[in-house]
Amino acid sequence: MNIVVDLNRCQGYAQCAFVAPRVFTMHGEEALLYTPAVPDDQQGRVLRAEAACPVQAILVGEEAGAGAR
Amino acid sequence: MHGEPRDGRIVIVGASLAGLRAAETLREEGFAGTLTLIGEEPHTPYDRPPLSKQVLLGTVSADKTGLPQRREVDAEWKLGVRATGLDPVGKQVLLADGEKVPFDRLLIATGTRARPWPNPAEAALDGVFTLRTIEDAGRLAERLDAGPRRVLVVGAGFTGSEIASACRERGLEVTVAERGPAPLVGALGGTLGALAAKLQRAHGVDLRCGVTVTALEGNGRLTGARFSDGTGIDADVAVVALGAVRNTEWLAESGIAAGPRGVTCDAGCRAFDMYGIVTDDVFAAGDVARFPHPLFEYQLLSLEHWGNAVAQAEVAAHNMIHAGPRRRPHLTVPAFWSSQFGLNIKSVGVPTFSDQVVIAQGSLKDARLVAVYGYRGRVTAAVSVNQAKSLEYYQRLIETAAPFPPAPGAADRIESPEPVPSDVPDPKVLSHGPTVALTGHLPDRRLTLVQPAR
Ligand SMILES: Cc1cc2nc3c(=O)[nH]c(=O)nc-3n(C[C@H](O)[C@H](O)[C@H](O)COP(=O)(O)OP(=O)(O)OC[C@H]3O[C@@H](n4cnc5c(N)ncnc54)[C@H](O)[C@@H]3O)c2cc1C
Ligand code: SF4
Numbered sequence: 001m002n003i004v005v006d007l008n009r010c011q012g013y014a015q016c017a018f019v020a021p022r023v024f025t026m027h028g029e030e031a032l033l034y035t036p037a038v039p040d041d042q043q044g045r046v047l048r049a050e051a052a053c054p055v056q057a058i059l060v061g062e063e064a065g066a067g068a069r
Numbered sequence: 070m071h072g073e074p075r076d077g078r079i080v081i082v083g084a085s086l087a088g089l090r091a092a093e094t095l096r097e098e099g100f101a102g103t104l105t106l107i108g109e110e111p112h113t114p115y116d117r118p119p120l121s122k123q124v125l126l127g128t129v130s131a132d133k134t135g136l137p138q139r140r141e142v143d144a145e146w147k148l149g150v151r152a153t154g155l156d157p158v159g160k161q162v163l164l165a166d167g168e169k170v171p172f173d174r175l176l177i178a179t180g181t182r183a184r185p186w187p188n189p190a191e192a193a194l195d196g197v198f199t200l201r202t203i204e205d206a207g208r209l210a211e212r213l214d215a216g217p218r219r220v221l222v223v224g225a226g227f228t229g230s231e232i233a234s235a236c237r238e239r240g241l242e243v244t245v246a247e248r249g250p251a252p253l254v255g256a257l258g259g260t261l262g263a264l265a266a267k268l269q270r271a272h273g274v275d276l277r278c279g280v281t282v283t284a285l286e287g288n289g290r291l292t293g294a295r296f297s298d299g300t301g302i303d304a305d306v307a308v309v310a311l312g313a314v315r316n317t318e319w320l321a322e323s324g325i326a327a328g329p330r331g332v333t334c335d336a337g338c339r340a341f342d343m344y345g346i347v348t349d350d351v352f353a354a355g356d357v358a359r360f361p362h363p364l365f366e367y368q369l370l371s372l373e374h375w376g377n378a379v380a381q382a383e384v385a386a387h388n389m390i391h392a393g394p395r396r397r398p399h400l401t402v403p404a405f406w407s408s409q410f411g412l413n414i415k416s417v418g419v420p421t422f423s424d425q426v427v428i429a430q431g432s433l434k435d436a437r438l439v440a441v442y443g444y445r446g447r448v449t450a451a452v453s454v455n456q457a458k459s460l461e462y463y464q465r466l467i468e469t470a471a472p473f474p475p476a477p478g479a480a481d482r483i484e485s486p487e488p489v490p491s492d493v494p495d496p497k498v499l500s501h502g503p504t505v506a507l508t509g510h511l512p513d514r515r516l517t518l519v520q521p522a523r
């Protein structure tokens with residue numbers, strides 16, 4: 001499972017960092033850093049973070065083009 | 070073409086952010102024909118913004134930035150092979166391995182690459198890097214892990230500044246060399262450029278502005294650099310951050326309006342041919358595209374912004390499978406973010422399309438503010454520093470061409486505003502290319518800064 005955060009949309013509410021602190025962390029007061037490849041044991045938390053984000057900035061999905069070649 | 074062209078063969082050249090989002094949109098909107106994605110890189114699509122942030126900080130490894138897919142994309146992927154030409158009459162894309170891939174409609178999404186150091190022998194020195202791909206980022210992160218004594222960053226645009234920030238956070242000594250008067254000045258103007266310079270120095274960056282790097286020195290390995298002011302430094306790593314070059318060379322013989330500034334297209338992402346006639350089967354999206362935007366007087370705009378690649382790809386894909394009147398224009402307000410030196414910088418609109426700027430909220434002193442830009446009396450951009458929540462409001466002002474300076478209700482905590490003159494440099498005096506290029510518009514050389522009295 002992979003994620004990408006649309007940081008144009010992200011408002012730094014830090015909901016995701018609260019729900020899944022091993023994947024999302026605030027860098028300074030406002031900037032969000034995250035781990036694009038989600039560790040297996042964090043998938044449940046990431047799905048909850050996706051749902052909790054007030055601006056729906058988190059996109060969760062399988063890695064694109066897997067099995068492409 | 071008849072009805073809604075949901076069948077046939079669509080080929081996308083460039084299998085990165087714009088290519089992927091276009092492919093997803095095509096399938097989502099009911100494209101039932103064959104879809105082929107061609108990508109020069111051997112990798113499936115990955116995200117680039119983390120490369121100069123998480124990856125250089127060492128919190129994410131370079132090969133772990135793969136982009137998630139929004140839906141199943143039934144497509145044939147040809148990865149690790151370059152498109153070398155386009156035959157617009159025979160309607161086929163020519164590949165480096167000799168294959169010819171036929172299409173009914175084509176999307177050009179080949180993006181940009183890092184501008185290389187101009188001296189090839191110096192560029193080949195061990196320790197000299199650029200940053201655009203996961204290979205670049207992986208090699209550079211590895212070298213930073215090894216603890217170089219000093220890193221030289223050539224060019225203080227967004228990428229260069231983010232690299233310098235990551236190095237300082239790792240505790241590495243950094244020198245930044247910039248031909249212009251301040252970091253970020255080409256994208257944000259003199260006021261925020263001066264703030265960026267102050268911040269870099271406060272974080273221990275050895276910032277040299279108004280100088281160029283005249284030579285990278287070494288014998289096999291990089292040992293140092295010489296500057297135009299006669300000084301020099303010892304360094305074992307140099308990152309060349311001189312901006313990007315658009316990947317349009319493969320279109321040279323195609324008759325498409327493609328050149329160093331990108332592929333010219335209309336607001337519906339349809340490419341123009343070299344005579345200025347719009348095509349109906351060749352589309353462009355992402356960093357490689359150049360398009361007219363009504364908010365900026367229909368001047369052709371090239372953007373190197375993540376959000377633009379996504380939005381433009383969606384519009385291009387929609388228009389590829391819808392007939393005339395059901396097509397949509399790509400009129401999104403440009404927007405991008407950057408994080409560096411602990412700050413969250415966000416921009417909406419086009420800050421360089423301006424003649425005046427006002428600090429509408431917060432202050433430079435606290436490095437927490439919104440700067441609003443105007444051109445001939447209307448709001449054209451806003452940049453926030455650690456104040457992202459306010460930006461949406463200003464985006465609406467930009468969309469509605471609201472008068473500049475914004476009305477007092479809009480401007481939080483403005484006391485008697487005091488004009489201060491400020492300069493925006495001609496892009497030619499910068500080390501790096503601008504991340505937004507507007508054809509025909511040079512910003513006013515004497516920006517006026519209106520800021521709250523202290
Ligand atoms: C280090 C870095 C940090 C960034 N940070 C930010 C940020 O913080 N905020 C922001 O808004 N934007 C940022 N960006 C910009 C953002 O990544 C780009 O706007 C985005 O990647 C554009 O996507 P694209 O698909 O148009 O082009 P690209 O990502 O450039 O992809 C084009 C693809 O086409 C392929 N290609 C090129 N020529 C050919 C050919 N002839 N045949 C086949 N394939 C070809 C390339 O190999 C490449 O994979 C950053 C970019 C970089 C490099
Ligand atoms: S919850 Fe959403 S808005 Fe808040 S920091 Fe996370 S991604 Fe950003």
